[in-house]
Amino acid sequence: MLKEIFHLSYVSTASECLKFDDFRKILESANHNNNEKNITGILVYCNNHFFQILEGNKEDVLSIYENILVDRRHDNLIKLQEGYSEKRQFERWEMAFKSYNTELQQLDNFNNEEFYSYLKDQLSDSNHVSLKILTDFFDLNGNAQLVSENIH
C-alpha cells in the first residue's frame, strides 16, 4: 500500500483564561474547515495543554497548521512528528476531542472506553510515533479524575 496520508502532531500550552466558548469555537472551526479539506484527527486537552494530530493531504494539513501556529489561544507549540502513513488513524472524526476537564466534558465527542480500545487496535498495525504518545497519554490519564479549572 502507498504511504500517502500525511500526518503531523504537536503539543502546545493553552493561553490563560480560555473560556468554554473559546474551546467551542476552536472545535467549530476545526470541524468545518477539516471537513472541507478532508482532514481528520484528534485534539486532546489536559492540564492546560493541547495535543493534536492532523492527517490528510500534505498541502492541506500544512495550511491548517500555519493557521494553528499563529493562533493566540495557545503558544509554545512543539512539533512532535510529521510523516506519511498508509491509512488514516482517525477517519471517523473531522476532529475527535477529548478533555480531562469537568467543564469541557460536554464537548467530548466519543466514549472513553470505546476510544481507548480503538487506539490500541490502530496501534497494533502501525509504527506511528504520535499514536504511541497518545496511547501512553491515555495510559497515564485513562483513570485520572477529571479536574476543574473553572472554565466558564
Ligand SMILES: Cc1cc2nc3c(=O)[nH]c(=O)nc-3n(C[C@H](O)[C@H](O)[C@H](O)COP(=O)(O)O)c2cc1C
Ligand atoms: C489547539 C487548537 C487546535 C485547532 N485545530 C484546528 C483544526 O484542526 N482545524 C482548523 O481549521 N482550525 C483549528 N484551529 C483554529 C485555527 O487556529 C484557526 O483559528 C482557524 O483555522 C481559522 O479558521 P476560521 O476563520 O474558519 O475559524 C485550532 C486552534 C487551536 C488553538
